[in-house]
Amino acid sequence: MRSELGMITLNKTFEERDTLNEKIVIAINDAAKDSGLKCLRYEIRDISPPHGVRAAVEMQAEAESKRRAQVLESEGN
Structure with missing residues:
Protein backbone atom coordinates (compact mmCIF):
# COMPACT_ATOMS: atom_id res chain seq x y z
CA MET A 1 0.00 0.00 0.00
CA ARG A 2 2.77 2.42 0.87
CA SER A 3 4.53 1.89 -2.45
CA GLU A 4 1.35 2.60 -4.40
CA LEU A 5 0.47 5.65 -2.28
CA GLY A 6 4.01 6.95 -2.61
CA MET A 7 3.68 7.21 -6.38
CA ILE A 8 0.78 9.69 -6.43
CA THR A 9 -0.17 13.01 -4.89
CA LEU A 10 -2.51 13.31 -1.95
CA ASN A 11 -5.26 14.79 -4.11
CA LYS A 12 -5.01 11.86 -6.54
CA THR A 13 -5.27 9.49 -3.58
CA PHE A 14 -8.75 10.76 -2.85
CA GLU A 15 -9.76 10.80 -6.52
CA GLU A 16 -8.42 7.38 -7.50
CA ARG A 17 -9.26 5.25 -4.49
CA ASP A 18 -10.78 2.45 -6.62
CA THR A 19 -7.73 2.25 -8.88
CA LEU A 20 -5.48 2.14 -5.83
CA ASN A 21 -7.52 -0.70 -4.35
CA GLU A 22 -7.13 -2.72 -7.57
CA LYS A 23 -3.36 -2.11 -7.76
CA ILE A 24 -2.93 -3.12 -4.13
CA VAL A 25 -4.87 -6.38 -4.69
CA ILE A 26 -2.55 -7.17 -7.61
CA ALA A 27 0.54 -6.44 -5.51
CA ILE A 28 -0.71 -8.57 -2.61
CA ASN A 29 -1.51 -11.45 -4.94
CA ASP A 30 1.92 -11.24 -6.57
CA ALA A 31 3.60 -11.34 -3.16
CA ALA A 32 1.41 -14.15 -1.79
CA LYS A 33 1.08 -16.46 -4.82
CA ASP A 34 3.81 -18.86 -3.60
CA SER A 35 1.99 -19.21 -0.28
CA GLY A 36 -1.24 -20.29 -1.93
CA LEU A 37 -3.09 -17.19 -0.74
CA LYS A 38 -5.28 -15.00 -2.91
CA CYS A 39 -6.59 -11.56 -2.05
CA LEU A 40 -10.05 -11.00 -3.47
CA ARG A 41 -10.61 -7.45 -2.33
CA TYR A 42 -8.84 -4.56 -0.66
CA GLU A 43 -10.60 -1.40 0.40
CA ILE A 44 -9.23 1.92 1.55
CA ARG A 45 -12.05 3.21 3.69
CA ASP A 46 -10.57 6.30 5.28
Missing part, protein backbone atom coordinates in the same frame (compact mmCIF):
# COMPACT_ATOMS: atom_id res chain seq x y z
CA ILE A 47 -7.56 8.46 4.55
CA SER A 48 -6.37 10.54 7.49
CA PRO A 49 -3.13 12.36 6.69
CA PRO A 50 -1.10 13.80 9.57
CA HIS A 51 -1.98 17.31 10.75
CA GLY A 52 1.08 18.85 9.07
CA VAL A 53 0.13 17.37 5.71
CA ARG A 54 -3.48 18.50 6.07
CA ALA A 55 -2.32 22.03 6.93
CA ALA A 56 -0.02 22.10 3.90
CA VAL A 57 -2.82 20.93 1.59
CA GLU A 58 -5.16 23.60 2.99
CA MET A 59 -2.50 26.29 2.50
CA GLN A 60 -1.92 25.11 -1.07
CA ALA A 61 -5.66 25.17 -1.83
CA GLU A 62 -5.96 28.68 -0.36
CA ALA A 63 -2.99 29.91 -2.39
CA GLU A 64 -4.47 28.43 -5.57
CA SER A 65 -7.80 30.09 -4.85
CA LYS A 66 -6.12 33.47 -4.32
CA ARG A 67 -4.10 33.03 -7.51
CA ARG A 68 -7.25 32.31 -9.53
CA ALA A 69 -8.97 35.36 -8.01
CA GLN A 70 -6.02 37.56 -8.95
CA VAL A 71 -6.01 36.24 -12.51
CA LEU A 72 -9.74 36.88 -12.87
CA GLU A 73 -9.39 40.36 -11.40
CA SER A 74 -6.49 41.24 -13.71
CA GLU A 75 -8.41 39.98 -16.74
CA GLY A 76 -11.38 42.10 -15.69
CA ASN A 77 -9.23 45.22 -15.52
